[in-house]
Amino acid sequence: MKTDKxxxxxxxxxxxxxxxxxxxxxxxxxxxxxxxxxxxxxxGPFTTTRxxxxxxxxxxxxTFTGLAISLVFSAGQFNLGAEGQFFIxxxxxxxxxxxxxxxxxxxxxxxxxxxxxxxxxAGFIPGILKAKWNASELVxxxxxxxxFLKLGMYxxxxxxxxxxxxxxxxxxxxETSLLTQFIPNTRIHxxxxxxxxxxxxxxxxxxxxxxGYEVRMTGQNIEFARYxxxxxxxxxxxxxxxAGAIAGLGGAVEMLGIYKRFQWLASPGYGxxxxxxxxxxxxxxxxxxxxxxxxxxxxxxxxxxxxxxxxSAEMVAIIQAVIILLVTAEAFLSGYRRRMLxxxxxxxxxxx
Amino acid sequence: xxxxxxxxxxGPILLxxxxxxxxxxxxxxxxxxxxxxxxxxxxxxxxxxxAGKTTLMKVLFGLEKHDAGNIFVKGEQVNITSPRQAIGHGxxxxxxxxxxxxxxxxxxxxxxxQEPRKGIWFxxxxxxxxxxxxxxxxxxxxxxxxxxxxxPVGVKxxxxxxxxxxxxxxxxxxxxxTAVLTPQETVxxxxxxxxxxxxxxxxIFISHKxxxxxxxSDRVTVMRSGRVVGTxxxxxxSIRDLSNMMVGRDVxxxxxxxxxxxxxxxxxxxxxKDLKYVRDxxxxxxxxxxxxxxxxxxxxxxxxxxxxxxxxxxxxxxxxCHEGTIQICGEDATEKKPGExxxxxxxxxxxxxMTFGVAAEASVAENLIxxxxxxxxxSNGFLLNLKAIFATCLxxxxxxxxxxxxxxxxxxxxxxGNIQKVVVAREFSTDPEVIIANQPTxxxxxxxxxxxxxxxxxxxxxxxxxxxxxxxxSEVMGLSNRLLVMxxxxxVAHFPDAEAVTEEELGLYMLGVKHxxxxxxxxxLMGEAx
Numbered sequence: 072m073k074t075d076k077x078x079x080x081x082x083x084x085x086x087x088x089x090x091x092x093x094x095x096x097x098x099x100x101x102x103x104x105x106x107x108x109x110x111x112x113x114x115g116p117f118t119t120t121r122x123x124x125x126x127x128x129x130x131x132x133x134t135f136t137g138l139a140i141s142l143v144f145s146a147g148q149f150n151l152g153a154e155g156q157f158f159i160x161x162x163x164x165x166x167x168x169x170x171x172x173x174x175x176x177x178x179x180x181x182x183x184x185x186x187x188x189x190x191x192x193a194g195f196i197p198g199i200l201k202a203k204w205n206a207s208e209l210v211x212x213x214x215x216x217x218x219f220l221k222l223g224m225y226x227x228x229x230x231x232x233x234x235x236x237x238x239x240x241x242x243x244x245x246e247t248s249l250l251t252q253f254i255p256n257t258r259i260h261x262x263x264x265x266x267x268x269x270x271x272x273x274x275x276x277x278x279x280x281x282x283g284y285e286v287r288m289t290g291q292n293i294e295f296a297r298y299x300x301x302x303x304x305x306x307x308x309x310x311x312x313x314a315g316a317i318a319g320l321g322g323a324v325e326m327l328g329i330y331k332r333f334q335w336l337a338s339p340g341y342g343x344x345x346x347x348x349x350x351x352x353x354x355x356x357x358x359x360x361x362x363x364x365x366x367x368x369x370x371x372x373x374x375x376x377x378x379x380x381x382x383s384a385e386m387v388a389i390i391q392a393v394i395i396l397l398v399t400a401e402a403f404l405s406g407y408r409r410r411m412l413x414x415x416x417x418x419x420x421x422x423x
Numbered sequence: 424x425x426x427x428x429x430x431x432x433x434g435p436i437l438l439x440x441x442x443x444x445x446x447x448x449x450x451x452x453x454x455x456x457x458x459x460x461x462x463x464x465x466x467x468x469x470x471x472x473x474a475g476k477t478t479l480m481k482v483l484f485g486l487e488k489h490d491a492g493n494i495f496v497k498g499e500q501v502n503i504t505s506p507r508q509a510i511g512h513g514x515x516x517x518x519x520x521x522x523x524x525x526x527x528x529x530x531x532x533x534x535x536x537q538e539p540r541k542g543i544w545f546x547x548x549x550x551x552x553x554x555x556x557x558x559x560x561x562x563x564x565x566x567x568x569x570x571x572x573x574x575p576v577g578v579k580x581x582x583x584x585x586x587x588x589x590x591x592x593x594x595x596x597x598x599x600x601t602a603v604l605t606p607q608e609t610v611x612x613x614x615x616x617x618x619x620x621x622x623x624x625x626x627i628f629i630s631h632k633x634x635x636x637x638x639x640s641d642r643v644t645v646m647r648s649g650r651v652v653g654t655x656x657x658x659x660x661s662i663r664d665l666s667n668m669m670v671g672r673d674v675x676x677x678x679x680x681x682x683x684x685x686x687x688x689x690x691x692x693x694x695x696k697d698l699k700y701v702r703d704x705x706x707x708x709x710x711x712x713x714x715x716x717x718x719x720x721x722x723x724x725x726x727x728x729x730x731x732x733x734x735x736x737x738x739x740x741x742x743x744c745h746e747g748t749i750q751i752c753g754e755d756a757t758e759k760k761p762g763e764x765x766x767x768x769x770x771x772x773x774x775x776x777m778t779f780g781v782a783a784e785a786s787v788a789e790n791l792i793x794x795x796x797x798x799x800x801x802s803n804g805f806l807l808n809l810k811a812i813f814a815t816c817l818x819x820x821x822x823x824x825x826x827x828x829x830x831x832x833x834x835x836x837x838x839x840g841n842i843q844k845v846v847v848a849r850e851f852s853t854d855p856e857v858i859i860a861n862q863p864t865x866x867x868x869x870x871x872x873x874x875x876x877x878x879x880x881x882x883x884x885x886x887x888x889x890x891x892x893x894x895x896x897s898e899v900m901g902l903s904n905r906l907l908v909m910x911x912x913x914x915v916a917h918f919p920d921a922e923a924v925t926e927e928e929l930g931l932y933m934l935g936v937k938h939x940x941x942x943x944x945x946x947x948l949m950g951e952a953x
Contacts (some may be wrong), residue, residue: 279796279806280802280806281796281805282803282805282806283807284792284796284807285796287785288785288789288793291783292778292781292782294778294787295780295781295782295793296782296793297761298739298771298779298780299761299762299793299794300760300764301793383634423645
């Protein structure tokens with residue numbers, strides 16, 4: 072068991088190394104000064120307080136969506152709806168932030184609840200379709216992403232738009248609804264604490280509760296779960312609702328923490344990034360913040376590199392793709408593992 | 424390890440030397456195995472399931488790649504990486520699960536891949552002639568025009584053998600050929616094998632049924648946990664010694680039977696009335712009536728695929744579309760879901776343990792608690808109690824002698840027998856009222872089978888009602904108090920005293936040659952009900 076865990080860590084490490092190497096080779100091909108460009112990429116997030124803060128800020132929404140995806144993946148449900156759930160959660164929080172009149176803290180909480188509710192509804196739809204009619208949650212959740220994106224844009228454009236501003240933005244959210252940015256010169260906000268609670272909640276839910284056990288067993292082997300008497304259909308439904316709620320909460324937190332008005336014109340893509348985060352974390356909520364930070368680091372590094380060198384930020388997509396490929400490819404380095412085992416067998420054979 | 428192979432000119436027809444095979448999961452199936460077969464002999468390869476017999480033969484036939492070792496055919500080193508090459512070297516294999524096209528005829532299957540042609544057309548007549556000639560030559564006669572889907576298992580097996588012979592096999596490997604056969608079919612198979620041997624063929628006979636090995640083979644090689652324990656002349660070794668070699672210790676060959684007098688078995692725990700199940704307009708199950716009382720094991724004998732699997736799925740709630748009524752402990756269970764049926768006190772040892780019995784990648788502990796994860800002391804209804812889980816699992820691991828180092832290790836790192844013990848430990852430790860045991864010892868070693876039989880009998884003597892479904896005749900006959908036989912979805916016989924039945928008689932019912940009248944069966948079943 073221990074060798075297996077060590078092997079997993081080694082494999083992830085090698086995957087990252089290989090990916091960085093390939094990223095560097097690509098940089099060499101396109102750049103006049105590849106060393107300098109790559110240097111910006113690697114050191115970028117640490118060069119100024121602002122950039123370091125940007126790196127931490129970027130990790131917050133990634134963690135939320137990563138958690139949501141971890142939950143559904145743990146249940147063996149390939150619901151990729153976190154994208155739409157995050158977006159609609161943000162829209163719901165915006166609406167509550169603009170139109171409700173409530174004292175501070177309570178106003179924030181109500182906005183967050185609005186985000187949770189919107190996300191839960193968005194998760195419920197593919198869940199019930201799967202549980203009742205066995206409709207592929209992969210297809211329905213992907214399609215619904217567009218529905219929620221367009222629905223959100225419609226609501227913002229026709230019902231919340233600030234006519235006095237030239238750009239397409241919503242009315243400003245009331246001060247009472249916003250999360251406090253508590254570190255000067257950064258946008259790091261109190262949503263971080265909500266995030267930590269959510270991480271703990273997801274971890275405990277999945278590994279310490281009976282329901283989490285149901286979720287994991289359903290994901291590991293649904294026939295076994297059914298045979299054991301686990302109500303698999305209600306598990307499939309409830310886990311998608313819960314994941315939707317978490318993604319929706321993420322959208323709300325992002326909205327209330329970073330922005331003063333709703334100003335996205337397209338989906339920010341955190342839902343799909345959440346798939347990367349969850350996959351790298353092997354669907355373990357405790358590891359999700361770590362992999363979210365890693366992805367945020369790559370993103371911010373790439374932005375810095377794009378500003379200061381002749382390499383564009385898209386280079387990071389190559390690195391991401393290679394890492395995902397190598398981490399998820401079962402066969403990667405399996406030859407090495409095989410040789411280790413063979414050696415063990417030979418030793419035990421000569422010993423006996 | 425280094426045999427003097429060069430010194431023998433009249434050496435063995437087949438020599439596998441130092442074969443090591445490791446599966447990607449890390450399972451060492453063969454460890455430095457050396458296996459030698461002489462020309463013209465019937466060589467039995469025996470060992471418990473999981474000992475590595477099938478893997479060794481898959482290596483020989485090019486289905487698995489070995490990690491170390493060499494193979495020599497007729498003294499020449501060969502490199503076999505595909506079945507095609509194996510066939511080229513004169514090696515033929517009859518698998519446990521037949522590889523035939525069910526919609527084609529016998530003749531078409533036999534000539535598949537080397538069809539006789541008339542112009543550009545397939546020559547049906549020539550194929551049939553080839554078939555008949557071949558059958559006559561080897562005493563394996565078959566009807567060339569029959570469809571594979573319509574012929575019994577024994578005939579399918581003959582077709583497989585003929586297929587191999589037509590391709591020029593000199594070395595014929597039969598992987599547990601008798602596992603699917605009735606006693607009558609086995610007799611015929613053995614006659615054919617002896618004829619083949621007379622004709623100069625070499626036969627490798629894989630089995631774990633020692634009586635058969637004793638009857639048919641010239642020499643026998645015993646494997647245990649991936650290694651060869653030894654090779655003996657069959658005449659010179661007793662069944663007891665053979666089984667000791669296989670298991671590595673003394674084993675009890677007689678099966679225990681629950682010893683409860685008929686008077687003590689009063690309470691009907693499982694009652695099935697007029698059960699019917701139709702699939703694709705075919706009666707999969709029809710007129711099923713049965714009852715099992717506390718303190719007895721009722722066995723269902725029958726060749727696989729005669730409705731047993733469906734019956735179990737219906738009784739356990741996994742399959743819902745059926746007519747008729749089911750009662751468990753006096754409560755109606757007809758429309759209930761698996762979880763609700765378990766609540767009524769039913770436990771189920773499934774036939775396919777890797778699909779239903781365990782979540783392969785989950786830990787031993789997670790697999791042990793799957794039926795009580797929401798009940799105290801494991802859980803307070805919401806939170807899991809990790810300490811209680813650990814304690815419960817350690818207790819079960821000890822009590823059921825599961826060879827696991829750590830409750831946290833993935834269950835698929837255990838051997839087949841120990842995985843089955845995990846299933847049995849989980850199912851038996853909830854004090855079940857009714858146990859449905861479907862092929863409880865299939866594919867596991869003698870040692871583990873022995874303990875599982877013991878647990879089954881203990882549970883019965885403590886008052887459980889057991890329905891045992893098994894294709895292994897000696898198991899179902901040795902353990903049951905009463906016996907039922909299933910054929911084509913019906914119960915065709917009921918024997919109130921399992922001890923009074925012979926294998927031959929049972930075989931006739933299993934093949935559908937004989938059957939009791941439905942009224943007679945119901946009457947004797949109700950008579951049991953008292």
